[in-house]
Amino acid sequence: MSNQLNIQLFLEQLSESISSNLFLKASLGNYQGNEKELKNIYVRRVKIKRVDMLSFNYRYKTRDIFKNLSIADGTDLIKNLISNDFKICTLFTTKKEVIIEHGKKGLISLRERETVSTSKPNLAHDKEKKRIIKPEGKTYLQELKVTDQEGNVFKNSQDKYRQINQYVEILSSLIKELPNAKLRKVVDMGSGKGYLTFALYDYLHNVLGVKADMVGVEFREDMVQLCNGIAEKSAFNQLRFKQGSIDSYNTDSIDLLIALHACDTATDDAIYKGIKANAELIVVAPCCHKQIRREIEKGKVRNDVSFLTKHGIFLERQAEMITDGMRALLLEYFGYKTKIFEFISDVHTPKNILVVGIKGEVSQQKKAEILSQLNDTKTYFGIGYHHLERLLKEEM
Ligand SMILES: C[S@@+](CC[C@H](N)C(=O)[O-])C[C@H]1O[C@@H](n2cnc3c(N)ncnc32)[C@H](O)[C@@H]1O
Structure with a gap:
C-alpha cells in the first residue's frame, strides 16, 4: 500500500x-x-x-x-x-x-x-477550574442570562461567568485579611446590572455565612428595578438596589465598599464615601481617567516624560497611572494599606486594574510625606486638582 x-x-x-x-x-x-x-x-x-x-x-x-x-x-x-x-x-x-x-x-x-482499555474517553478540560460560585440552582444567574435552568453556562456568557468568579475569589482573599472586622454593611457603587453584587451577596451569605446587608447604588432606574426584582426572586432579603448618584448616597456605616467600572470621577466619589464611612475594605476597579487627562493637557508642563505623553495612547496610560497612583496615596493618607493589581486578564477587558485599600493606621510623619508627594506629582505633571483630593480637602 x-x-x-x-x-x-x-x-x-x-x-x-x-x-x-x-x-x-x-x-x-x-x-x-x-x-x-x-x-x-x-x-x-x-x-x-x-x-x-x-x-x-x-x-x-x-x-x-x-x-x-x-x-x-x-x-x-x-x-x-x-x-x-x-x-x-x-x-x-x-x-x-x-x-x-x-x-x-x-x-x-x-x-x-x-486492546481492551479500562480507560474511558474523557472530555473534561484539565484547566477547567472548580468555581467559587457554582452555576447550578442560581436564580440570579438564570435571570441575568448567564446560565440556563439546569445551570449550564451559556456559551456567550462564559467570560462573564469567569469574571464573576475571579472577582469573588479576589474579594474572598481580601476579606480573609480582615479577620477581626465585622462585615455588616456592603455597598456596591455603580452596581449596573448587578452581576457582581449578586455573586458577592451569594458568596457572603451562602458560602461564608456572613449575614451582611448589601446595597447597590445605581443611576439607572431600569437597572435598579431589574435588580430589585431578581433579588426578590432569589430571596436575597438583605440586598436592595437604590436609585441615585454615588455622590448623593449617604450613610455612616459601610464596612466593605466596592465600585467596579464606575466611570471617571464616580470612582473618586465612591472612594470618598468609603473613607468618610471608615470602611474596613475599599475595592475599586477604575474605568476611564478623563479628569486627570484633561488636567495634564491643560497644564501643558514640559517635563522629562513629555516625549512620551505627546502620544495620545501614552498620555492615556500616564493619566491612568497618575489618577490611580494618587488615589492610592490618598487612601494611604487616611491610614489604608493599598494594593494595585490586575484582576482579570487584559484579553477580557482593558479595564482590569483593582485599587484596594485595607483599613490600618498611619503616622503624622507619613501623612506629611504623602502630602508632599501629592503636591510634587501635581506640579510635575501640571495637574490643577485631583477630584478625590478635592473631595477630601476638608479632612486633610
Ligand atoms: C460600566 S457599568 C459597571 C456595572 C457593574 N459595577 C459591573 O461591574 O458589572 C457602570 C455603572 O455605573 C453607573 N454609574 C456611573 N456613574 C454613576 C454615579 N455617579 N452614580 C450612580 N451610578 C453611576 C452606570 O449607570 C453604570 O450602570
Whole structure:
C-alpha cells in the first residue's frame, strides 16, 4: 500500500474513533525535525466552552506547550506531523491501538492491535477550574442570562461567568485579611446590572455565612428595578438596589465598599464615601481617567516624560497611572494599606486594574510625606486638582 493511502487510512480511523467516542489519545514520537528539544506530542480530546477540540501537548525537554484546535484543524495538523517530522504515531482507542510508522527506504507502514482499555474517553478540560460560585440552582444567574435552568453556562456568557468568579475569589482573599472586622454593611457603587453584587451577596451569605446587608447604588432606574426584582426572586432579603448618584448616597456605616467600572470621577466619589464611612475594605476597579487627562493637557508642563505623553495612547496610560497612583496615596493618607493589581486578564477587558485599600493606621510623619508627594506629582505633571483630593480637602 502506498504511503499516502496508509496516512489516509490512519486519519479515517482517527476520525471514526472521535465520532464514535472511542478515542482515548494519540501520541507522536521519534521526532526528526528542527525544533530543539521537542520530544513528543500527546493529543487528547477536550471540551472548551462546550466545543469539542483536540488538545496538543508539545513535550520539550524542560517544558510543555499546549495548543487547542478544532477537531478538523487538529486532524489536519496530525496529518502534517505524521507525514513529515514525527516518524511514529499511535492512536489509542477503547478497543484497539493503531500505529503508523516510517520504516526503512521511506516506507510508511500501518498496523493495529486489539486492546481492551479500562480507560474511558474523557472530555473534561484539565484547566477547567472548580468555581467559587457554582452555576447550578442560581436564580440570579438564570435571570441575568448567564446560565440556563439546569445551570449550564451559556456559551456567550462564559467570560462573564469567569469574571464573576475571579472577582469573588479576589474579594474572598481580601476579606480573609480582615479577620477581626465585622462585615455588616456592603455597598456596591455603580452596581449596573448587578452581576457582581449578586455573586458577592451569594458568596457572603451562602458560602461564608456572613449575614451582611448589601446595597447597590445605581443611576439607572431600569437597572435598579431589574435588580430589585431578581433579588426578590432569589430571596436575597438583605440586598436592595437604590436609585441615585454615588455622590448623593449617604450613610455612616459601610464596612466593605466596592465600585467596579464606575466611570471617571464616580470612582473618586465612591472612594470618598468609603473613607468618610471608615470602611474596613475599599475595592475599586477604575474605568476611564478623563479628569486627570484633561488636567495634564491643560497644564501643558514640559517635563522629562513629555516625549512620551505627546502620544495620545501614552498620555492615556500616564493619566491612568497618575489618577490611580494618587488615589492610592490618598487612601494611604487616611491610614489604608493599598494594593494595585490586575484582576482579570487584559484579553477580557482593558479595564482590569483593582485599587484596594485595607483599613490600618498611619503616622503624622507619613501623612506629611504623602502630602508632599501629592503636591510634587501635581506640579510635575501640571495637574490643577485631583477630584478625590478635592473631595477630601476638608479632612486633610
Ligand atoms: C460600566 S457599568 C459597571 C456595572 C457593574 N459595577 C459591573 O461591574 O458589572 C457602570 C455603572 O455605573 C453607573 N454609574 C456611573 N456613574 C454613576 C454615579 N455617579 N452614580 C450612580 N451610578 C453611576 C452606570 O449607570 C453604570 O450602570
